[in-house]
Amino acid sequence: MRLSLFWKILIGFWVAFILAVQMLWVVVAVHHDEADEVERQINWRISSAIDALRHGGPRELELILRTWPPQQTDYIKVEAVDESKVNALNNPYFPISDPKRSYESRKEKQSVYNEYVMAPDNILYHLQYDADKVRSEYLSLTDRYLFNIHEPLMFLGLFGGFIFSSFMAWNLARPLKFIRQGFARVAQGDLSVRLFPKLKRRKDEITDVARDFDHMVGRIDQLSSAREQLLHDISHELRTPLARIRIALGLAQQKSENIPQTLSRIERETERLDSLIAEVLTLARIDNDAFLEEQFFDIGLLLQAIVEDVRYESAQRDVQIHFNHDDKKECTARGNAELLHRAFENILRNALKFSTTGKSIYVSLTIENDRFVIVIRDEGPGVDEDKLDFIFEAFGRVPSSGIKDGYGLGLSITKKAVLAHNGEIRATNHPEGGLSIRVTLPIWEVNHS
Template identity: 45%
Template sequence: MRGRLFWKILLGFWLTFIIMTQALWVTFTFYGNRHQSPETSIARRMVNLQMTSAASVLQSGGMPALNAMVADWSPDERRFFTVTPVAQPPTEEPVENAEAGRLPPKVVKWVMGADNQGYVLSYDLEGLRQEHRPAKRWRFLNIPDPFLWVGALGGLLFSAVLAWNLTRPMRQLRAGFERVALGDLAVRLFPAMRRRHDELSEVARDFDTMVERLELLVSAREQLLHDVSHELRSPLARLQLAIGLGRQNPDNVENSLQRIEHEAGRLDKMIGELLTLSRAESNCLPDEEYFDLYGLVDAVVNDARYEAQIPGVEIVLQASSGVEYTVKGNAELMRRAVENIIRNALRFSGHGQRVMVELTCVDQRLQIEVRDQGPGVEESKLSSIFDPFVRVKSALSGKGYGLGLAIARKVVLAHGGQVEAHNGEQGGLVIRLRVPRWVA
């Protein structure tokens, strides 16, 4: 059983078709009757001819001559012709109905015969007509059969094709939505509807885009979950190992406890970072909170400078003066983002090297650029360093979980900004982040 839309379209268009055929027929008959049909004028002439000759024969030869002439007529013609003797001529001459296109029911003529007797000649045209055109039967909607067939069958065919053509993609769309609702994200509709080239195929394309996006989101979530459980495993394994060692060797319990403390701290840090990562969604941003980006970066740089004393790295902060550095959003999240980037730069810098932090305003956006003189990142891996748990293998990348830049990117995106990384011209990595400046 097809859906209701199918029947609506089918019946709607079919009815329209039939009504149109009937309307056309009515119009056609109105126009058609204006003209006299050839049969009518031929019949009129024939009757006039017979009446005139009958009248003149009657006038000149009287009844016997007329009878002789009529005897020559075929019995068919004789049937409708009558002669009646009358005493007096009728006061009113019967007039032939001259209305165009229609034959009068009767043609009547008064004649004075040769025997001085008056006669009325009459020709029964109605009878003649009845003989040649049988009385009309009552018909459905007064449409002649061919019209009815063309209207009904043609209309039915047309509306069925139309209804099928419109409802088929609807059913395909519906099936697609059902499959997505059941969790099947591999469904694509555009290939099947590509050839329509209409709005419905555009709907199919949008549907495909939506499903692709959903698939991406779902697989990113799954990947993250997988990575998280994988990353949690190694510290947990080391914890268990330390406990086992402590049990085996009571003399070395202190050593094992230290290891346990260390691993627990790592786990705590990682879970904290994961929480930050999941909190940094735009819908978790406060409604009315503003902060001064310059103050924030300055504080982070000061903290980093303290740590930088040991490796002997110089951190330089440059900011264009006379700019309002107000940003709307969450200061704590933004601080973590900036801190992660500056700490990375610090970690990849060696003794005597310098980390540049530059704060500028580029077309209503505030830009922070962090540049170091370290080894940089291989070009092919540049785009992936912002993904969670991605660590590029190098001597210096040891302790982290690869969550720092993922947090930074999420925070910046949540604030309506962008972040990108490229290798500097004189080596080292450049991370550039932009957030919109708040304007009252």
């Protein structure tokens, strides 16, 4: 039998509430002297009867007895004493009771209390109170109560505990129901579901779970949209070279003299397809942790090798590349050297692409706050402020640059590679002109390996 969470919580709280109340009552009962309380009640009734009879006579006593419970009046008897047996106030056999005598003077329990009281009409009355019957009646009543709790209080406690437990169970099970329904909707592909607006008034840990759930669903929605956009962009980029290949084949079929040019064009478009597919595969593989092999390398030597390779191309365009690095410092990094090589090469070649004749590119490697800081800055046209983040998106080519070479995947690969190494990347426009890209990576201490 499967019991829902609501009933589990309700029964648990209910049982705990009842046990707590019962234990509290037991503790109170243990520390409370019931017998002493009974004797106090007996003394109070005797004292009040004596006082009423002494000041008002039998009529005043009758009024007092009407306020007592009916069964209590059966335990008291009052009768006038024969005048032949009493000698006013000084008869040693009939000591007149003092109504102000306290309970301390009656410490010794008696089965029956006998008191003699002189009324205002100078008549001596004999007052007899059967205390044993009172005690036996009280004990017989308490024996019938569970843990000395009266039945109305017992039922009231059970009912109150049920109401309290029901509220607590509802208060805990209701948000869990919302969360379960939210997961069910996400499993069905609905990424528009949000829980925080429904649960924000609770202001507890469940509210934090709802906020994290919304953040998770939002992130999934963002990744799903990005993946769909990536597939759309890839399909669009693949159509362009394929369309050119078809056109070249059509021209070759029309005129045989076009075959050499057609083959050359098909070769170029095939190379473009191969380059595009390679970049897409690299972009997809970065998300796989297995792609990040554990390697240790000198990031300074890595940057030096990249700069030397790109200098062959920059020299033909009369663009100077300046590399600032203290080669005396050890710059050991941990990660995938090949992937970071491609990442920095993409940044440097992108800077060269937007650099005109006579311009310079500056590459620097420093250490700040136990992190490597690599800055690559060009003197090109820069990027509009509202498009600085866009250049790191897949196929994120900036139209204002006027350069259409490439697919816009280079900097996207760079960003993923840097983030995969627990690094950070940020692009800014330099005050003196050009684009500056700053990359930070964690330092690996060899002596901590």
